[in-house]
Amino acid sequence: MHGVRRELLTRQANALGIPLVEVVIPPTCPNGVYETRMAQAFAHPPLSDVEAVAFGDLFLEDVRAYREERLAAGGKQGLFPLWGRDTGELAQEFIAAGFEAIIVCVDPRALDPSFAGRRYDERLLAQLPPQVDPCGENGEFHTFVRTGPIFADAIACEVGEIIERDGFIFCDLAPA
Numbered sequence: 001m002h003g004v005r006r007e008l009l010t011r012q013a014n015a016l017g018i019p020l021v022e023v024v025i026p027p028t029c030p031n032g033v034y035e036t037r038m039a040q041a042f043a044h045p046p047l048s049d050v051e052a053v054a055f056g057d058l059f060l061e062d063v064r065a066y067r068e069e070r071l072a073a074g075g076k077q078g079l080f081p082l083w084g085r086d087t088g089e090l091a092q093e094f095i096a097a098g099f100e101a102i103i104v105c106v107d108p109r110a111l112d113p114s115f116a117g118r119r120y121d122e123r124l125l126a127q128l129p130p131q132v133d134p135c136g137e138n139g140e141f142h143t144f145v146r147t148g149p150i151f152a153d154a155i156a157c158e159v160g161e162i163i164e165r166d167g168f169i170f171c172d173l174a175p176a
Helices: 006-016 031-043 061-073 087-096 122-127
Strands: 052-054 077-079 100-106 141-147 157-165 168-175
Touching (some): 031 061, 061 077
Parallel strands (some): 052 077
Antiparallel strands (some): 100 141, 157 168
């Protein structure tokens, strides 16, 4: 859903000091294919040794139940450290902590396309319509985090072309 270039994901993982394991799925991937590919990935090293997976989900019960069910089928546990947090407070804490993010995908049914490519900051939060969750928890938008206190280095990137694809608005971030 993010539409972020692999090179930027690799840089992000390196800056965080964590390995990147890619599970390749087709565009508009059916759930059956997604579930099969994820199960295969968790059945082989390096993910076969993983006992728990952390998610940033905040309050969508159906999403959490789906994740827990899929993980349990493979003998894994889901962790939800942000579960139940107030999303307005969490958004403010994220920014105050020094994280920087860019809106890379917008659902135009929920949020004006002009938000694509914008920095996720106090100004953006103040301009979000009241029905849009400040963390995009309902899929209104998705971000790419380029730096923060847990990053060894900031990810240098530039906002590129804004395009519509499959009913969503994407901002192409280019490595700088």
